């Protein structure tokens with residue numbers, strides 16, 4: 104049972120079974136699943152796997168890092184980091200159903216012991232101070248109003264000089280987003296800040312910017328392609344499986360919001376300095 108409006112938004116019945124059936128329909132060997140097989144469905148953010156690769160390259164992982172993924176969803180990015188680089192990754196997410204499915208997919212990809220998940224709130228992380236070399240978060244902050252507290256919490260669990268890797272949806276100059284979008288059916292659980300305001304909050308929380316990339320154009324092209332290819336018949340495996348019956352409107356609005364500059368997307372890598 105979901106306990107708050109954000110968790111309710113992301114919770115759907117029998118998600119694990121729905122994904123298993125879709126994997127079979129897509130011709131995947133579910134006894135030999137790889138993170139690549141899952142990428143169309145478990146990378147639940149703008150730009151999907153290519154966006155994860157871009158952010159990971161910006162961080163420059165060596166493989167020895169202890170990583171925390173905040174708002175880890177079904178675990179696509181965290182499994183990718185463990186699989187591709189050899190990092191040890193923990194994920195934390197508010198949505199219990201996502202944590203259950205992330206555990207299931209991690210068992211099915213043979214990554215138990217390298218990746219783990221727990222349910223928790225990014226505003227009150229269940230980890231000791233200075234536990235991680237890298238804190239990673241993609242498309243989760245737009246559901247979180249108290250960004251000052253969020254960024255302080257991300258700073259707290261990082262080791263000194265540790266890195267924060269972010270992919271975030273930001274407010275653009277074009278006005279309020281059209282709803283529904285993937286993260287909200289109505290404005291009550293959507294909290295967007297401009298890139299400039301976000302940067303200021305991050306610096307106040309104790310970070311120094313190492314790299315900041317506006318990825319709006321890449322996200323727009325990817326959102327347009329997805330809205331077009333899904334319009335007629337969606338592929339068997341895709342993030343529409345995680346959304347409700349209004350997923351077509353969400354895909355359409357994602358592209359429209361980026362195009363009309365109601366939303367922007369950025370990647371950032373920052374260093375803990377305090």
Ligand SMILES: C[S@@+](CC[C@H](N)C(=O)[O-])C[C@H]1O[C@@H](n2cnc3c(N)ncnc32)[C@H](O)[C@@H]1O
Pocket residue numbers: 109110113145146147148173174175176177178179180195196197198201223224225226240241242243246247285286
């Ligand atoms: C769009 S999904 C992104 C999932 C994942 N980061 C990915 O890119 O595949 C947003 C996720 O953020 C999680 N989330 C939202 N608010 C949160 C909070 N306060 N604490 C932890 N997780 C949160 C949601 O449950 C959801 O799984």
